[in-house]
Amino acid sequence: MPELPEVETVRRGLAPVMEGARFTRVELNRPDLRLPLPKDFVQRLEGETVTGLGRRAKYLLADLSSGDVLMMHLGMSGSFRVAQEAYEQVREETPGAYYHERSTARAHDHVVFHMSSGARITFNDPRRFGLMLLVPRAELNEHRLMKEVGPEPLGNAFAADMLARACAHKKTSLKAALSDQKVVAGLGNIYVCEALHRALLSPKRSAATLATRSGQPTPRAEKLVTAIKDVLHDAIRAGGSSLRDHRRTDGELGDFQHNFRVYDREGKPCPTRGCRGKIKRIVQGGRSTFFCPVCQR
DNA sequence: AGTGGGACCTGTCCGC
DNA sequence: TGCGGACAGGTCCCAC
Numbered sequence: 001m002p003e004l005p006e007v008e009t010v011r012r013g014l015a016p017v018m019e020g021a022r023f024t025r026v027e028l029n030r031p032d033l034r035l036p037l038p039k040d041f042v043q044r045l046e047g048e049t050v051t052g053l054g055r056r057a058k059y060l061l062a063d064l065s066s067g068d069v070l071m072m073h074l075g076m077s078g079s080f081r082v083a084q085e086a087y088e089q090v091r092e093e094t095p096g097a098y099y100h101e102r103s104t105a106r107a108h109d110h111v112v113f114h115m116s117s118g119a120r121i122t123f124n125d126p127r128r129f130g131l132m133l134l135v136p137r138a139e140l141n142e143h144r145l146m147k148e149v150g151p152e153p154l155g156n157a158f159a160a161d162m163l164a165r166a167c168a169h170k171k172t173s174l175k176a177a178l179s180d181q182k183v184v185a186g187l188g189n190i191y192v193c194e195a196l197h198r199a200l201l202s203p204k205r206s207a208a209t210l211a212t213r214s215g216q217p218t219p220r221a222e223k224l225v226t227a228i229k230d231v232l233h234d235a236i237r238a239g240g241s242s243l244r245d246h247r248r249t250d251g252e253l254g255d256f257q258h259n260f261r262v263y264d265r266e267g268k269p270c271p272t273r274g275c276r277g278k279i280k281r282i283v284q285g286g287r288s289t290f291f292c293p294v295c296q297r
Numbered sequence: 298a299g300t301g302g303g304a305c306c307t308g309t310c311c312g313c
Numbered sequence: 314t315g316c317g318g319a320c321a322g323g324t325c326c327c328a329c
Binding site for chain 2: 034075076077108125126127128129169170171172176285286
């Protein structure tokens with residue numbers, strides 16, 4: 001599911017119920033996701049307060065009062081839902097009383113956080129490509145999953161010269177280079193296709209053509225950086241994209257899928273003004289690429 | 298060292 | 314209706 005705009009949308013949904021709140025109880029319904037969960041996962045969370053909820057690349061990062069960081073990744077199919085559990089709070093305060101559980105657990109609800117804010121936060125992930133890890137804050141940047149991650153595309157540091165340098169000696173396509181988290185963090189299949197279309201660049205073009213022989217950015221590197229920033233901003237503003245069952249934490253759908261120009265639009269007319277092309281689907285690196293062979297060069 | 302391909306999972310959809 | 318195959322928003326590991 002989730003690329004940078006979706007993860008950022010999730011972060012914004014979780015922050016109000018997590019930041020400043022304490023984990024009162026943590027339920028683990030299986031021992032592993034993509035990786036084994038730490039054996040002391042529950043003990044290291046319960047009683048801790050979330051001091052801040054951030055994002056790096058496609059990772060959500062919850063800073064804890066203990067000094068640990070809870071790293072969370074949604075993989076392909078992970079999602080968080082927030083519900084209020086006022087009844088359960090009342091039940092804790094008045095032992096012996098009986099209250100109905102308000103929610104029904106769904107299949108693949110692997111982790112449940114009960115927060116002192118009264119929120120119940122449920123992580124659901126059918127394919128289990130997601131992960132949760134606990135890492136001491138001081139070690140986060142050197143963690144094997146983090147240390148190679150490239151620049152944040154919405155940060156000021158991400159600019160044409162940086163992108164050109166990262167691509168200058170690559171033998172791969174633009175599609176593969178932009179999908180590589182070491183080159184730029186947070187893009188995935190959808191937003192790579194969308195950014196390349198906005199920049200009118202072919203996904204098949206050699207990534208090295210973003211730089212001159214001396215490694216300087218070409219005008220197409222400038223255009224591409226602008227396109228990446230624009231499409232990510234637009235998507236975040238729309239609450240991300242909702243394909244299949246992907247939802248925001250409040251259960252509402254994101255809207256950006258209605259603004260796709262090429263993704264999953266094989267055979268449709270190219271939306272570029274004045275272009276008479278039709279969107280084509282090809283396979284690169286085993287994944288679908290959508291693009292207009294007429295205006296994307 | 299960089300690159301492509303397969304592997305990891307489950308669910309859904311489409312054609313027969 | 315059932316069944317097999319293709320495909321899905323990610324990324325890791327392993328051969329070349």
